[in-house]
Structures are given as C-alpha cells and as structure tokens.
Amino acid sequence: xxxxxxxxxxxxxxxxxxxxxxxxxxxxxxxxxxxxxxxxxxxxxxxxxxxxxxxxxxxxxxxxxxxxxxxxxxxxxxxxxxxxxxxxxxxxxxxxxxxxxxxxxxxxxxxxxxxxxxxxxxxxxxxxxxxxxxxxxxxxxxxxxxxxxxxxxxxxxxxxxxxxxxxxxxxxxxxxxxxxxxxxxxxxxxxxxxxxxxxxxxxxxxxxxxxxxxxxxxxxxxxxxxxxxxxxxxxxxxxxxxxxxxxxxxxxxxxxxxxxxxxxxxxxxxxxxxxxxxxxxxxxxxxxxxxxxxxxxxxxxxxxxxxxxxxxxxxxxxxxxxxxxxxxxxxxxxxxxxxxxxxxxxxxxxxxxxxxxxxxxxxxxxxxxxxxxxxxxxxxxxxxxxxxxxx
Ligand SMILES: *Cc1c(COP(=O)(O)O)cnc(C)c1O
Numbered sequence: 540x541x542x543x544x545x546x547x548x549x550x551x552x553x554x555x556x557x558x559x560x561x562x563x564x565x566x567x568x569x570x571x572x573x574x575x576x577x578x579x580x581x582x583x584x585x586x587x588x589x590x591x592x593x594x595x596x597x598x599x600x601x602x603x604x605x606x607x608x609x610x611x612x613x614x615x616x617x618x619x620x621x622x623x624x625x626x627x628x629x630x631x632x633x634x635x636x637x638x639x640x641x642x643x644x645x646x647x648x649x650x651x652x653x654x655x656x657x658x659x660x661x662x663x664x665x666x667x668x669x670x671x672x673x674x675x676x677x678x679x680x681x682x683x684x685x686x687x688x689x690x691x692x693x694x695x696x697x698x699x700x701x702x703x704x705x706x707x708x709x710x711x712x713x714x715x716x717x718x719x720x721x722x723x724x725x726x727x728x729x730x731x732x733x734x735x736x737x738x739x740x741x742x743x744x745x746x747x748x749x750x751x752x753x754x755x756x757x758x759x760x761x762x763x764x765x766x767x768x769x770x771x772x773x774x775x776x777x778x779x780x781x782x783x784x785x786x787x788x789x790x791x792x793x794x795x796x797x798x799x800x801x802x803x804x805x806x807x808x809x810x811x812x813x814x815x816x817x818x819x820x821x822x823x824x825x826x827x828x829x830x831x832x833x834x835x836x837x838x839x840x841x842x843x844x845x846x847x848x849x850x851x852x853x854x855x856x857x858x859x860x861x862x863x864x865x866x867x868x869x870x871x872x873x874x875x876x877x878x879x880x881x882x883x884x885x886x887x888x889x890x891x892x893x894x895x896x897x898x899x900x901x902x903x904x905x906x907x908x909x910x911x912x913x914x915x916x917x918x919x920x921x922x923x924x925x926x927x928x929x930x
Contacts, residue, residue: 569790570601591774598783599774607789610796611751611761614730615743619770620763622784622792623777626726626746627653629760631661633722633742634691636776640666642690645683647674647705648895649698651724655892671894674698674705675833677713679895686717695724696733697834700850700887700904701896702825704834707841711739720769726750726878731800732807732843736765749878750803750846753795756879757788802880802911806847810909813921814849820925823852825904847909848877850887855901856928861886864927865905870916871924877908882917884908884924 575594577583586595594601600608604622611620623629634657638644644662646654648671658669673679674694684692692714696705707723714721722742723735729750735743745751747759762773777783814826826849827838838845853861865873871882887904905924909917 567603567606567790567793569786570603571786572597572601591771599778601786603786603789604784607793611763615734615736615763617736617763618765618767620761621773622789623760623762624782624784625758626748626760629744629762630654630724631657632773632776633744633762634662636773637691637720638662638667643668643685643688644691645670645672645689646693647672647695647698648893649674649701649703650695651699652892673895675703677709680710680713684713684717684719689717689719691720691722693722697727697827700889700906702827702850704827704837706837707735707738707740727846727848728842729803731803732846733841738841741766742769747792748876750799751792751796753799753802754879755881757791759784759788759792803846805911806909807845809914810847810849811845817851821929825850825852849907851905853903856903860927861903864924867923867927868920870912870920880911882908882910882912
C-alpha cells in the first residue's frame with residue numbers, strides 16, 4: 540500500500556481560500572467556530588488578555604455574535620450587550636453572577652413567572668434571600684429595601700400579563716440611595732420603545748426570542764449595559780458556566796431585526812386600535828395606551844409607543860367558558876411566547892403566584908399578541924371570542 544505521496548487526506552481537510560475580491564454583500568456572514576486559531580504560540584498563551592471583547596473560544600462568540608451584540612447595544616445607546624441562549628437565561632445569568640449567600644434581592648411581584656421558579660429553587664438553594672414587592676407602590680420598595688444587604692432590585696415594565704408600568708426613574712433613585720443595582724426586563728418595549736439605561740437602570744435584559752427574532756423560530760436573550768466591570772463579570776460567569784449561543788441563531792436574529800421597527804410599529808398601532816374597540820365593547824382591557832389604564836401617564840413619559848401585546852381581565856368567568864371562547868379562534872394561534880408574525884393568545888392565571896400585590900381567585904386573563912395577519916381577519920376572530928365571553 541502506497542500512502543507516502545498521497546496528500547488527499549489533507550486536501551479534504553483544508554479547503555482553499557476563495558478570493559473575496561469584488562465580493563460585497565449586505566448580509567452579515569455566519570462565522571461558526573469552536574476553535575479560534577492563533578497566529579503563534581505566544582498569542583495562544585496570552586489569549587486570556589483578549590477577554591472580555593476579543594475572540595478566544597467559540598463559546599464566547601464569533602464576529603456574527605459580536606455584530607448582533609453591537610447592534611442591540613447601539614439600539615439602546617449602550618456600551619455593550621451580551622447574547623445568551625434565552626430571555627430567561629439573560630435574567631438568571633445576571634442573578635447568578637451578582638448574588639451570593641446572604642444577599643437580599645427584591646423582585647417585582649408581576650415578574651415573568653419562570654423568574655419566580657428560579658428564585659424559589661436555585662437562588663433559594665444558594666442561600667439568597669428573595670423578596671417580592673409591588674412595583675406600583677414606591678412605599679413597598681422603601682419598606683423592603685435593605686441598605687447594604689439588598690444587592691439587586693429587578694423590575695419588569697410593563698409586568699407580565701397584568702401590564703403594570705412602574706416608575707423606573709423613581710425606583711432607580713431609591714436603588715442608588717441604598718447601594719443596590721437595578722435590573723429591568725425590557726422585552727415588551729425593546730430598545731426601540733424604551734431605553735431603560737437612560738432612565739437610571741444598570742442592567743437591561745431582553746428576550747430576543749420575541750420581537751428581535753420575530754418569527755417564532757429561535758430562542759435567544761440579551762443583557763445590555765453600560766458598566767464595563769459588570770460586563771466583564773457577566774462574560775466570565777457565562778464562560779465558567781459553559782453557556783454560549785449558536786452563530787446560526789444569531790444570524791436569524793440579525794435578519795429579524797431588519798424588520799423589527801416596521802413590525803412593532805404595525806403591531807403597536809393594531810393593538811392600540813383593538814384595545815380601544817375591546818374596551819368600547821365592555822371589556823376591562825390592560826393596555827398602557829388606554830387613558831383608563833393606571834400606568835398610562837408613566838407610559839407616555841417613559842416609552843416612545845406600544846408594541847403588540849396586551850391583556851383582557853376577566854372577572855368571574857369560569858375556565859371552561861374561557862377555553863370555549865379561545866377555541867373559536869381561527870387566525871390567532873394558542874400558545875406561549877409572542878412577538879412573531881403570527882398572532883397568539885394564551886389564557887393566564889396569576890392568583891396563587893402573587894406575594895405582594897393583590898390577586899383575586901375569580902380573576903383570570905387572556906393575553907393577546909398581535910402579529911401581521913390582516914386586521915379584518917384578526918378582528919373577526921376577536922369578535923368570535925367576545926361573543927362567547929360576553930354571551
Ligand atoms: C418571554 C419572556 C422572557 C423569556 O424569554 P425566553 O427567550 O422565552 O426565555 C423573559 N421576560 C419576558 C417579559 C418575556 O415575555
């Protein structure tokens with residue numbers, strides 16, 4: 540057997556470099572990598588010096604990831620952003636990196652529910668003291684915040700399902716006075732409609748899964764911030780945990796963002812119109828754009844508009860009737876998550892999940908996310924649902 544002059548194996552493994560001359564495109568290339576190659580041994584030995592921004596190992600990102608991170612940072616006028624595998628991971632990474640045994644954390648009672656699951660399992664097992672507060676009552680925050688011991692206050696505005704808007708600048712001032720960092724989940728608004736860093740927030744989390752992804756087919760999250768020390772801490776924590784994201788998913792998010800402003804403008808306008816019409820037909824509608832909504836004035840002050848998600852509050856409607864109403868829908872799909880091209884509804888219950896805000900056993904909610912189908916089809920669907928609910 541003659542193998543001595545056969546370089547076929549190498550030809551298979553090392554592709555030739557194609558010329559880039561004359562090639563220009565409007566897209567961001569997908570750079571996949573686990574190994575990052577170094578020009579020489581000394582560069583490899585000193586690779587840690589490239590962190591937290593440079594390229595060291597695929598887990599910490601490739602130019603595709605960095606492009607998405609820079610674009611989100613620019614949309615927020617922020618110094619940096621970090622892409623993580625989901626919106627939930629953005630929140631848990633912040634909490635895992637900042638909190639240790641004996642620390643106190645205050646979380647708004649209307650937070651995205653899986654954050655409460657994380658708090659009562661993982662944070663609890665690590666000895667972190669978790670407490671919930673009512674974000675609509677500053678006095679509740681003032682009574683619960685412990686100067687020196689409260690390391691982090693976490694808000695979400697509007698809150699999940701019940702949509703309360705909180706006074707972020709006032710909460711930020713209380714946090715600064717007590718030495719606590721303030722984090723904010725900005726998924727509903729995105730950086731296009733609210734820039735929480737400019738309102739005094741230290742750390743923003745967003746589910747890129749929703750409006751940036753925009754097509755119900757990827758899961759990603761982002762941590763967005765100005766403080767470079769915190770940025771290095773979060774990157775180091777993700778490296779230690781072994782958490783990274785796929786450049787292919789980041790490429791889908793970069794494509795989604797291309798149309799995000801238009802999609803949100805459309806969904807926001809339609810959600811406002813539907814909210815008004817539903818209110819006029821006798822529903823209690825939870826949408827910040829409505830003058831009847833308690834957070835309306837704060838929303839007008841701090842937000843540049845509305846996105847496509849809002850809720851109906853149902854009093855004394857039994858779950859069987861809610862299910863019958865939702866089963867009339869032909870254009871809306873029933874499911875979790877939102878922010879895609881398809882309109883989505885979900886029945887929601889918050890009683891039993893509340894620790895600091897009032898909740899009534901006989902109150903439930905229907906959350907609607909408006910997508911890109913025709914307004915007539917969607918409204919006809921909403922009428923079919925309303926007929927059962929009001930009948
Ligand atoms: C969906 C959502 C998340 C979680 O995002 P995933 O990417 O699904 O983990 C976090 N916060 C809010 C407000 C959300 O709506």
